[in-house]
Amino acid sequence: xxxxxxxxxxxxxxxxxxxxxxxxxxxxxxxxxxxxxxxxxxxxxxxxxxxxxxxxxxxxxxxxxxxxxxxxxxxxxxxxxxxxxxxxxxxxxxxxxxxxxxxxxxxxxxxxxxxxxxxxxxxxxxxxxxxxxxxxxxxxxxxxxxxxxxxxxxxxxxxxxxxxxxxxxxxxxxxxxxxxxxxxxxxxxxxxxxxxxxxxxxxxxxxxxxxxxxxxxxxxxxxxxxxxxxxxxxxxxxxxxxxxxxxxxxxxxxxxxxxxxxxxxxxxxxxxxxxxxxxxxxxxxxxxxxxxxxxxxxxxxxxxxxxxxxxxxxxxxxxxxxxxxxxxxxxxxxxxxxxxxxxxxxxxxxxxxxxxxxxxxxxxxxxxxxxxxxxxxxxxxxxxxxxxxxxxxxxxxxxxxxxxxxxxxxxxxxxxxxxxxxxxxxxxxxxxxxxxxxxxxxxxxxxxxxxxxxxxxxxxxxxxxxxxxxxxxxxxxxxxxxxxxxxxxxxxxxxxxxxxxxxxxxxxxxxxxxxxxxxxxxxxxxxxxxxxxxxxxxxxxxxxxxxxxxxxxxxxxxxxxxxxxxxxxxxxxxxxxxxxxxxxxxxxxxxxxxxxxxxxxxxxxxxxxxxxxxxxxxxx
Ligand SMILES: Cc1ncc(COP(=O)(O)O)c(C=O)c1O
Numbered sequence: 001x002x003x004x005x006x007x008x009x010x011x012x013x014x015x016x017x018x019x020x021x022x023x024x025x026x027x028x029x030x031x032x033x034x035x036x037x038x039x040x041x042x043x044x045x046x047x048x049x050x051x052x053x054x055x056x057x058x059x060x061x062x063x064x065x066x067x068x069x070x071x072x073x074x075x076x077x078x079x080x081x082x083x084x085x086x087x088x089x090x091x092x093x094x095x096x097x098x099x100x101x102x103x104x105x106x107x108x109x110x111x112x113x114x115x116x117x118x119x120x121x122x123x124x125x126x127x128x129x130x131x132x133x134x135x136x137x138x139x140x141x142x143x144x145x146x147x148x149x150x151x152x153x154x155x156x157x158x159x160x161x162x163x164x165x166x167x168x169x170x171x172x173x174x175x176x177x178x179x180x181x182x183x184x185x186x187x188x189x190x191x192x193x194x195x196x197x198x199x200x201x202x203x204x205x206x207x208x209x210x211x212x213x214x215x216x217x218x219x220x221x222x223x224x225x226x227x228x229x230x231x232x233x234x235x236x237x238x239x240x241x242x243x244x245x246x247x248x249x250x251x252x253x254x255x256x257x258x259x260x261x262x263x264x265x266x267x268x269x270x271x272x273x274x275x276x277x278x279x280x281x282x283x284x285x286x287x288x289x290x291x292x293x294x295x296x297x298x299x300x301x302x303x304x305x306x307x308x309x310x311x312x313x314x315x316x317x318x319x320x321x322x323x324x325x326x327x328x329x330x331x332x333x334x335x336x337x338x339x340x341x342x343x344x345x346x347x348x349x350x351x352x353x354x355x356x357x358x359x360x361x362x363x364x365x366x367x368x369x370x371x372x373x374x375x376x377x378x379x380x381x382x383x384x385x386x387x388x389x390x391x392x393x394x395x396x397x398x399x400x401x402x403x404x405x406x407x408x409x410x411x412x413x414x415x416x417x418x419x420x421x422x423x424x425x426x427x428x429x430x431x432x433x434x435x436x437x438x439x440x441x442x443x444x445x446x447x448x449x450x451x452x453x454x455x456x457x458x459x460x461x462x463x464x465x466x467x468x469x470x471x472x473x474x475x476x477x478x479x480x481x482x483x484x485x486x487x488x489x490x491x492x493x494x495x496x497x498x499x500x501x502x503x504x505x506x507x508x509x510x511x512x513x514x515x516x517x518x519x520x521x522x523x524x525x526x527x528x529x530x531x532x533x534x535x536x537x538x539x540x541x542x543x544x545x546x547x548x549x550x551x552x553x554x555x556x557x558x559x560x561x562x563x564x565x566x567x568x569x570x571x572x573x574x575x576x577x578x579x580x581x582x583x584x585x586x587x588x589x590x591x592x593x594x595x596x597x598x599x600x601x602x603x604x605x606x607x608x609x610x611x612x613x614x615x616x617x618x619x620x
Contacts, residue, residue: 011107012058012082058082124210130164263594272504315441318453325477331384339394398547448505451498531605536619
């Protein structure tokens, strides 16, 4: 289930039975601790990951409006008819504000944090939280049948199979909310005091509404002075005790990312970021960094001859670090550009006044190495480096590293390879290929989180680059390397948690093995492209040049086709696709990298077919 980010609190009522303890304020402003109970509830919601809280106010609304001024994530909606209407009318008033699944709460509740977790982690998209019997008076009983609710009532005689008591916190999907709004519209005339519990009862005959049961949560609804005393003396202290020792648990919904990175990650990689706070200057953290550097080199078979230099950056940071740090001022790089990332290397050189000679062809075309050689011969004394993108993610083409490497060694040039979206997805042997610098990042085929860019450098070349005048400070490759090797730490503040995730991702790579990962990706590619062809799609790049990690697909010409609509249709079903980028024809792109499987690809193809059929799109 997707984590809930929005909560709606029903707070319009007058709470007349509590006048003695809360003066003329709304019930939520009752105090048991230092803050009013509504603010305690808000703090718990925030702790649980809610980022948008809508309070429906009415009676003395200015109190809640003041909270909206105090907290940027709180807003209010007024129910002007609060005195004559029930809670469903208040809920109805929020219809312009609700855009996804929500938590629905009442304002006069005190509760332990765990009850929010139960609903966040519920396996149901609609779930009413119920507890064992409290005997507190004024309870709403919930009748159930199996795992669904049947009715809600204050009259226990109306309940056939008692599931428990309504706590007053529910998980409501957007779909259910819309249905409630539609149904309630017709009810308000006949039943102005229609409550949301009535509406749930009415709807649960026609659709499944589930529940989560907790036998004895610490919670209470405070409606009158007896409730208040009980809360103050017993329940509130119990809540405090339980909340002090609660451990946070979060289920994560699985989504299938088919965009070219950041790629989908395993839950174990996600959870690896949840670590004790640690100062990155501690020896223990230094060990983590050392191990990561060693194993990144190992992935590309660099042995003892290579060093990995890490940066807190995206992949472009690694490109910038390398290009600005290794090309001498009186020499030039030959940049091979058959996509946006070849062009990006040109842009970096332009930005720093680094000389470069460009081989530029249409994005989607393969490199003609005879032409490249001719350029090298023509500029023999100027060129010191060749820079190439291995897997040009713009179009999904795989540039031939062996061919570039042969030219580099023939003409004694150093070889710079952008392996952003091939590192760990396609086997690379930096020693055999004579690669001097290879750049990648933590969030593509290595399946970690975004935030670390790295350059794997031939040590001898890197040491030699130390004599060059630095063009920059943060991204100077040699200086960062010196710091790492002398102090065993990254020079500047590292992205601590991202590195823990990267450690986990590297371990998972070695468990899967180099061959296993490459095979999984290749199999997904086969399933994907076979399915696309069957549907009638055509590819931008000739198949023999495909990197098999990303495919650029020519957009249908049918008038009913619209990329954004297709994206949104698939996104709602858990699949993220990606637009094309500057190729010679209009394309959209699908990557098969990350922690996904052939089953995901098959499900994706079914959904894609669903989109085409629904919109009657013909592929000629
Ligand atoms: C081949 C290639 N190079 C460079 C980059 C830039 O990486 P980032 O967006 O992490 O800066 C990308 C990003 O997709 C890429 O695919």
